[in-house]
Amino acid sequence: TQLLEQSPQFLSIQEGENLTVYCNSSSVFSSLQWYRQEPGEGPVLLVTVVTGGEVKKLKRLTFQFGDARKDSSLHITAAQPGDTGLYLCAGLPITQGGSEKLVFGKGTKLTVNP
């Protein structure tokens, strides 16, 4: 079972549209990160959220961490073709005595058509 579920898996939209992608879990995370990966490259960190209810903005991108720290969302306003890529969420689950490992969702593949 996947600890972090991302939805939708694929999203194809027109330039200028708004969109939201989701990252959900039944587990609690001490922090959550969002990465974007473009074809032929490795993922690049966009943001880290650590506080429940936290909202962070990066130009046209808005990231939110759920109050219970079990979920997160990424909202893009007025999407542009340069936003095309695979968006990955990654979280550090809170464990009891176990070794902590950063876990990744499978990603949302976004295509923004001009």
Next chain:
Amino acid sequence: KAGVTQTPRYLIKTRGQQVTLSCSPISGHRSVSWYQQTPGQGLQFLFEYFSETQRNKGNFPGRFSGRQFSNSRSEMNVSTLELGDSALYLCASSLAGGAMGSPLHFGNGTRLTVT
């Protein structure tokens, strides 16, 4: 500041062979993590090294191994290759490691194809 460098970028191997992949982290980063990325499973954690010691390990068979040198460069080795090992192998470096919430800086990966 140079980024994370992975070599080679592409590799084609035959079933049963072994392969060694290399990763040079960002200068000053002591943690190196390895991930396997496939379309079906996404990014799967292989292992993490910090100051030449394996600090964390994922759920992969013993055919997958790694090591880290004193200059923080890391290698991973896959022995007795199987078709299912075909994937993009990503290396990521960080100051304190992903387990500490430290941001990961990824290389562009090595695309391994097993025929």
